[in-house]
Amino acid sequence: MAAAAHLPTFSALPIVQAPMAGGAANPRLAAAVAAAGGFGFLAAGYKTPEAMYEEIRQLRDQSTRPFGVNVFMPQLPATDPSAVAVYAEQLAGEEAWYGVPLGDPEAGGLDDAYDAKVAILLEDPVPVVSFTFGCPARRVLDAFRKAGTYTVVTVTTVAEARAAEAAGADALCVQGVEAGGHRGTHRDDPLLDGTGDGLLALLPQVREAVALPLFAAGGLMRGGQVAAVLAAGADAAQLGTAFLVCPESGASPLHKQALTDPVFTRTEMTRAFSGRPARALVNRFVREHGRYAPPGYPQVHHLTAPLRRAAAAAGDAQGMALWAGQGHRLAREESAGRLVELLAEEMRAAQGAGA
DSSP states (O other): OOOOOOOOOOSSSSEEEOOOTTTTSOHHHHHHHHHTTSBEEEEOTTSOHHHHHHHHHHHHHHOOSOEEEEEEOOOOOOSOHHHHHHHHHHTHHHHHHHTOOOOOTTTTOSSTTHHHHHHHHHHSOOSEEEEESSOOOHHHHHHHHHHTOEEEEEESSHHHHHHHHHHTOSEEEEEOTTOSEEOOOSSOOGGGTTOOOOHHHHHHHHHHHOOSOEEEESSOOSHHHHHHHHHTTOSEEEESHHHHTSTTSOSOHHHHHHTTOTTOOOEEEEOTTTSSOEEEEOOHHHHHHTTTOOSOTTHHHHHHHHHHHHHHHTTOGGGSOOBOOTTGGGOOOOOHHHHHHHHHHHHHHHHHHTO
């Protein structure tokens, strides 16, 4: 294998704020992280192309530092559409409880406006574009390279890493099973539910298999963990849950509070909210519906969206998708800038102790 490539210098610190879809990642958070020396991301997932472009414009108004935009790859149709209909019947009680109808499973389509978003990002390039739920075709990655955009593909296995390298990705985001939110698998295989390597087991395997720069993601909450993944072969550490509780984060106050609320004792990988495996705090909704939720992303996401919005409006965290990594109890209510400073101090202390 060729020597590993070097990650371009996008930020002073190897600390990356994860592109958390659903509103948590926003221009204010990305700008604050960048101002402190980290690297900020926007999340295009679930947004219209116009909304994505507006957030890019807002971030450019707030910061002159490099940033990234994360895009969801198009999905295959549900393998069993009837299973989504059966799940809708399972959720009838939630409709009555929250007083809202279920969403239309087909309302948002399967591609999350992928082509339109790619077209915008090629016409008005940003420094970095990352992809989740698959790897773009080589022609797309080549087009971004020609536009001067650095591309990152999320991977969860060595096979996915090799495929993304072969397709022409510039770097990989290696996601361990500890990570909060959706598993970034390239193929949604129900036989793999509940499986997956932890970050410190997966990262060295990927490091030996490919020569690309690596971002490490999965339950990272402290600077000592950042130092550990750098020592294990990563070029940067990507943190999501750690930034969720920051005042700049767009996560709801209920979601922020739940991360350290002793009511929520553990996380679990569940399809209950979206039809794709995602790590969330175990609440009533997960307990009652997780076992019945079928593979069917984004149909199940669209189906449950009104329920989740109604739960948030009612102040009911038991009905919300409380995405969280396994390290959620280590969340610190600090500003994003101060959190980056703390992570950097802890990282340097750990690196010094190991020298």
